[in-house]
Amino acid sequence: DGGITQSPKYLFRKEGQNVTLSCEQNLNHDAMYWYRQDPGQGLRLIYYSQIVNDFQKGDIAEGYSVSREKKESFPLTVTSAQKNPTAFYLCASVAGTYNEQFFGPGTRLTVL
């Protein structure tokens, strides 16, 4: 089945640690995105990538980093510089010329 997978589903981080969230898609989509969701708020864009080896900052990129070495993979690293990383993180990709966006199941990150 084609789709977007994210791992792990739950992640716990200690203060000062960097953690990496995985996002893989087998939809052959060119563009991929990372969003952050906080309770009662809409999704906010962290980073996006339109092609391999290229990515752009979104609205809240500070404290995060990404890489896009393969078309199907777009990992997100939450660094110790991110002051309030506890949130639900969603990965997405864009399909075809109509730009319908599809989402993965999400990773919930909690800072201990």
Next chain:
Amino acid sequence: KQEVTQIPAALSVPEGENLVLNCSFTDSAIYNLQWFRQDPGKGLTSLLLIQSSQREQTSGRLNASLDKSSGRSTLYIAASQPGDSATYLCAVRPPTDSWGKLQFGAGTQVVVTP
């Protein structure tokens, strides 16, 4: 800057009643608008995508309308069922960036009571 608003934030209806969900946006220059459903602790599921040239889209019991001039979209769910209980989000895409960067509303949490 584009702002997307969904009112009310929460809604409860008895089973069988039609649901009407609202989405408003401040800049009418949009590429398209997408409606999503989100179950607790889950990712977003795409429901309908309306291009800027379209007035409405339909899928089963779902119908979404778009009025760009007034900056509004409405999602109608006919004959609601308890399984329709979820949070519904709308998102708009600006015309200057056709590769994404959706601007999301905060969502409307819907409860359908049996």
